[in-house]
Amino acid sequence: MIDAEEVKRIAGLARIEIPVERMDDFTRKLQQVIGYVALLNKLPTEGVDPLAQVTGLTDVLREDRPSSFPLWRELIESSPLPKERGQIKVKSVF
Amino acid sequence: MDLRQLNLSEGAEGLRAKRFSSRELVESCLAEIERKKELNAFVSLTPEAALAAAEAVDRKIAAGEEIGPLAGLPCALKDVFCQEGELTTAASRILSGYRPPFDAVAVERLKAADAVFLGKTNTDEFTCGASTENSCYGVTKNPVDLTRVAGGSSGGSAAAVAADLCLYALGTDTGGSIRQPAAFCGVPGLKVTYGRVPRSGVISMASSWDTIGPFAKTVADLARVLQAIAGADERDSTTPRMPVPDYLADIEKPLSGLKVGVAREFFGEGLETEIEQVTLEALKNLERLGARLVDISIPTVPYAVACYYVLTPAEVSANMARYDGIRYGRALQPESDDLEAHYYRLRGEGFGEEMQRRIMMGTYVLSAGYYDAYYRKAQQVRSLIVADFNQAFAACDLIAAPVSPTPAFPIGEKAGDPLALYLADVCTIPASAAGIPALSVPCGRTASGLPVGLQLMAPQFAESLLLNVGHVFEREAGVGV
Numbered sequence: 001m002i003d004a005e006e007v008k009r010i011a012g013l014a015r016i017e018i019p020v021e022r023m024d025d026f027t028r029k030l031q032q033v034i035g036y037v038a039l040l041n042k043l044p045t046e047g048v049d050p051l052a053q054v055t056g057l058t059d060v061l062r063e064d065r066p067s068s069f070p071l072w073r074e075l076i077e078s079s080p081l082p083k084e085r086g087q088i089k090v091k092s093v094f
Numbered sequence: 095m096d097l098r099q100l101n102l103s104e105g106a107e108g109l110r111a112k113r114f115s116s117r118e119l120v121e122s123c124l125a126e127i128e129r130k131k132e133l134n135a136f137v138s139l140t141p142e143a144a145l146a147a148a149e150a151v152d153r154k155i156a157a158g159e160e161i162g163p164l165a166g167l168p169c170a171l172k173d174v175f176c177q178e179g180e181l182t183t184a185a186s187r188i189l190s191g192y193r194p195p196f197d198a199v200a201v202e203r204l205k206a207a208d209a210v211f212l213g214k215t216n217t218d219e220f221t222c223g224a225s226t227e228n229s230c231y232g233v234t235k236n237p238v239d240l241t242r243v244a245g246g247s248s249g250g251s252a253a254a255v256a257a258d259l260c261l262y263a264l265g266t267d268t269g270g271s272i273r274q275p276a277a278f279c280g281v282p283g284l285k286v287t288y289g290r291v292p293r294s295g296v297i298s299m300a301s302s303w304d305t306i307g308p309f310a311k312t313v314a315d316l317a318r319v320l321q322a323i324a325g326a327d328e329r330d331s332t333t334p335r336m337p338v339p340d341y342l343a344d345i346e347k348p349l350s351g352l353k354v355g356v357a358r359e360f361f362g363e364g365l366e367t368e369i370e371q372v373t374l375e376a377l378k379n380l381e382r383l384g385a386r387l388v389d390i391s392i393p394t395v396p397y398a399v400a401c402y403y404v405l406t407p408a409e410v411s412a413n414m415a416r417y418d419g420i421r422y423g424r425a426l427q428p429e430s431d432d433l434e435a436h437y438y439r440l441r442g443e444g445f446g447e448e449m450q451r452r453i454m455m456g457t458y459v460l461s462a463g464y465y466d467a468y469y470r471k472a473q474q475v476r477s478l479i480v481a482d483f484n485q486a487f488a489a490c491d492l493i494a495a496p497v498s499p500t501p502a503f504p505i506g507e508k509a510g511d512p513l514a515l516y517l518a519d520v521c522t523i524p525a526s527a528a529g530i531p532a533l534s535v536p537c538g539r540t541a542s543g544l545p546v547g548l549q550l551m552a553p554q555f556a557e558s559l560l561l562n563v564g565h566v567f568e569r570e571a572g573v574g575v
Binding site for chain 1 (some may be wrong): 194195196288302328332334394399400401403411419420421422425429430431432436437439441442443445447450451453455457458468473475477478480512513516554
């Protein structure tokens with residue numbers, strides 16, 4: 001069962017800051033959901049292949065045609081951060 | 095009758111006969127949207143663009159040009175359909191102010207059909223919810239009873255069609271988000287086969303479950319909209335190259351000889367008595383129309399919600415990783431000192447509580463040490479659900495069930511209880527797990543006048559059958575909008 005420490009660890013992985021005053025309520029509600037899905041353990045699944053998608057499609061390929069994407073300038077403009085020489089300027093990684 | 099009250103068939107016929115113009119249709123809808131703004135169905139409007147598009151269609155008609163069945167007829171898009179230059183925010187603060195530089199494929203196709211877009215409709219944030227209460231714009235009220243939810247996550251689209259704010263609308267259905275609001279608001283809504291309509295340009299929630307589909311005033315209108323948006327596209331590699339049939343061709347076919355499966359698992363405890371009664375009456379009506387009811391069993395139905403709430407949060411957590419305050423959205427104020435702090439604060443402030451819960455749940459079930467116990471296990475369960483449906487369809491042509499265990503519930507009733515909201519999806523999730531199409535068609539009302547929907551499920555790519563049965567049912571035994 002998940003506790004506050006575990007919730008902090010997961011929040012770290014998910015890069016989401018959960019305010020201290022909301023931690024208890026958040027942990028409780030998450031516990032409820034995790035507790036509920038344990039129901040799946042009642043269903044025997046030995047030898048059953050896990051299903052990743054329902055189309056049955058495999059190896060959907062297309063021709064490797066070089067082309068230039070016409071909207072790259074517009075996509076970079078979607079960013080709220082400063083731009084330099086066609087690149088988005090971010091805070092240092094370390 | 096006001097123009098906004100027309101359905102697509104009537105609208106198209108009237109435009110061709112020059113009884114009214116597309117511009118007048120748009121004006122009628124815009125006036126009603128203003129009168130009924132309390133519903134909070136729309137989160138953004140594009141009146142100038144709509145009128146310009148309408149006038150372009152009116153010019154075509156005046157010049158004697160041939161126009162298609164959707165030309166000049168006002169519609170609405172759920173706030174997750176990217177539309178070039180127009181606000182598309184997934185009802186989330188994290189995408190506040192976002193204007194995509196491209197159209198979703200579904201939008202492209204409607205534009206090619208001379209569609210007229212009135213604006214974006216309300217949704218739960220990133221389509222995560224069953225009541226539209228998780229929207230950053232506040233809840234959408236049910237037009238039938240303003241104290242109740244319109245359902246979710248496509249609550250805005252359902253309410254807009256039900257309240258005659260537009261003639262049809264697009265929504266998405268991942269675990270019931272078209273079918274349930276359709277049932278709650280008393281309009282027909284269609285969840286298509288996974289892969290029937292390309293998802294490119296529609297903001298993703300759970301990539302192996304998301305589908306795109308229409309709300310309209312009649313089942314035949316659903317067919318008209320589906321005709322325009324269905325079909326494979328190179329930009330979405332999950333769209334099988336299945337031909338698109340003429341969805342109206344067999345829509346009048348009589349129901350004699352049809353085998354309708356009734357699975358006892360959909361009628362379990364938790365189903366409100368009134369809903370059960372109205373649904374069983376609908377089944378009797380199908381029998382009167384020539385169908386034969388067949389007892390079937392789908393034993394994994396009671397596990398479908400648990401399966402869904404392991405797999406979809408996992409996919410949600412992956413899809414939400416891109417919302418980093420770098421690629422799109424508003425700048426973080428004040429700025430952070432470093433990148434990591436930037437992510438934590440931006441995502442902490444930008445995502446609502448339910449989104450944070452789903453992302454955390456997904457991160458948890460995918461994390462080392464838990465992957466096999468939860469995620470892999472749920473994928474195995476999904477396999478079993480698919481197998482159950484395949485077996486069921488060997489004994490019947492389609493499956494009938496309630497859409498929701500309750501009618502539209504009061505606003506706020508389930509808001510503090512995530513699990514209660516999740517369990518509300520019990521009737522709709524199984525079809526989503528199997529990737530099969532399902533229709534919600536109005537079939538009656540509760541004693542207090544709340545709409546009830548009948549759910550019909552069919553094998554993959556059998557939308558024609560659903561539309562046929564739904565249309566005949568609606569004509570003979572359904573409740574008008």
